[in-house]
Amino acid sequence: xxxxxYKQSKVEEGLRRSTRAVLIGGLFHPEHVEQFGLNxxxxxxxxxxxxxxxxxxxxxxxxxxxAGKKSWATPQFMESCxxxxxxxxxxxxxxxxxxxxxxxxxxxxxxEEMSPQQRASLEHxxxxxxxxxxxxxxxxxxxxxxxxxxxxxxxxxxxxxxF
Numbered sequence: 589x590x591x592x593x594y595k596q597s598k599v600e601e602g603l604r605r606s607t608r609a610v611l612i613g614g615l616f617h618p619e620h621v622e623q624f625g626l627n628x629x630x631x632x633x634x635x636x637x638x639x640x641x642x643x644x645x646x647x648x649x650x651x652x653x654x655a656g657k658k659s660w661a662t663p664q665f666m667e668s669c670x671x672x673x674x675x676x677x678x679x680x681x682x683x684x685x686x687x688x689x690x691x692x693x694x695x696x697x698x699x700e701e702m703s704p705q706q707r708a709s710l711e712h713x714x715x716x717x718x719x720x721x722x723x724x725x726x727x728x729x730x731x732x733x734x735x736x737x738x739x740x741x742x743x744x745x746x747x748x749x750x751f
Contacts, residue, residue, distance in 0.1 A: 594657050603669035610642040611677045630724030637716035640695035641740050649747040
């Protein structure tokens with residue numbers, strides 16, 4: 589049946605833990621950014637773009653495996669669980685309240701506004717690589733696009749296996 593028989597509390601915990609894994613660098617840590625030797629602005633952009641794509645993966649898996657299976661399993665439920673975990677992380681790490689949340693969700697909404705065809709052709713990943721390139725022209729857009737693709741596919745596989 590998948591995610592713990594679709595018990596709301598278990599799904600919420602799964603969403604929270606999946607979000608936390610992204611935030612603490614479980615798949616992509618800030619130290620990974622250093623290998624690219626980018627300027628500070630491009631490094632920050634690379635990291636936040638990766639966070640957004642990994643969080644987006646949680647949404648993909650939720651929509652494909654859980655959404656609609658129970659009355660509470662809505663996109664709003666998922667978004668609320670993710671936001672609460674990001675806010676909790678911001679509080680624990682003494683970040684400015686809402687800083688990560690606002691940046692992250694702004695980007696998630698931009699990705700969601702792309703057409704399914706654009707996302708299927710991985711245009712959202714290339715767009716992220718291009719955004720980093722705009723901050724540091726030494727970026728290899730193809731290499732970064734590939735990195736986003738590898739990391740998101742890896743996380744989707746992990747999430748599908750768990751959920």
